[in-house]
Amino acid sequence: MTLTPTARPAPARETWPQVHVPPGAPRPRIVLEHPDFYLVNKPPMWLTHHTRGRHDVPSVLEYLQHDLDEPLLAPPHRLDRETSGAQLLSRDTASAREFFFLFKAHRVTKTYLCLVHGHPDWDETTLDAPLGFVGVSGDNAVQIRQGVTLDGRSARTDFRRLETREHPVHGPLTLVEATPRSGRLHQIRAHLSHLHLPMVGDKIYGRDPQAFVDFVDGTITARQSERLILTRQALHAWRVAFPWSGATVQAEVPLPADMANLWAEAQVSPAG
Structure with missing residues (x-):
């Protein structure tokens, strides 16, 4: 069935500013x-x-x-x-x-897919741990970095291990489903870091705590980029579900090419 949107006033198209999109x-x-x-x-x-x-x-x-x-x-x-x-x-x-x-x-459920380093020893787990700013120190130069803190705001994330694989170059990888039950800054990434499962490509919570600072300064090295593997964090909003007009709307969006290609390069782990 074709849904026809209600009429709404709009300016002439030529009055809209063009958005530059890289070729x-x-x-x-x-x-x-x-x-x-x-x-x-x-x-x-x-x-x-x-x-x-x-x-x-x-x-x-x-x-x-x-x-x-x-x-x-x-x-x-x-x-x-x-x-x-x-x-x-x-x-x-x-x-x-x-x-x-x-x-x-909290009636909108968002489910994410992420690629992480390592193989968790659980099939499903829930991390209910408060998150807050960890503060700049000798161990942390990133002001916005979040961590599990006693005085943080309540944060809960449900995790499910979908599959484990072994990448011929980058080692053990896992495809994880994450469903945040609260909406804290960097929640999934910070919780995965707390579980010792750093996200692929994550410059703030990944394996190199200096990567974000060097990236911002323009001094990130080729070795650091290689360790990141992807140019961005491997986090994908996969599924969304919510009630609307007496029905439930649910839709999924497939993995983008960068995450899908990296995952396809890895071999299925015997434990996966």
Whole structure:
């Protein structure tokens, strides 16, 4: 059945600012269209929306506002620039308000896929551990780094081991499903680090605590880049589910090429 969106005023398309997209870069793709919202496949290295100081990076919101000629599009949640996958966009103020209440009531379930170093000794586990800023010290030069702290904000993440493999160059890897039950900064990445399962490509919580600082300074070495494996954190918003108009909406977004190709290069582990 074709869903016809309600009419909404919009300025002429030529009045919209063009969003610069690097040649050959993947573009946002609509996975699900509903009269009230879109579910979009956000490519890695795109912002959800422009923030101060980052207008050099393409933004999903501004790109689709121009491409679809829908000025009222708005993101009820945000994916980090390096994170790929399922991004919701409301299409009018009424749907934006409804999403606000759904997220506030924790009725939107987001499930992620991540590639991590190592093989966990569990099939499923839940980490219920508060997260907060760990503070700059001799061991940490990253101001925004989160960690499990006694005075942190409550944070709970459900993890499931989907499969373990052995990469011929990069060693043991695991495909992990993560479902955050709270919405803390860097929650999945910080919790995985606490479980001693650093995420592939993660410059803040990965195997090299200096990688993020060197990356920002432009002094990251070839060896550090090799250890990261990917140019971005291997975190993908895979599935989203929520109630809407008396039904349950659920959709999945497949792994992007960089994560899928790395995983395909690895061999199935006997333990997996």
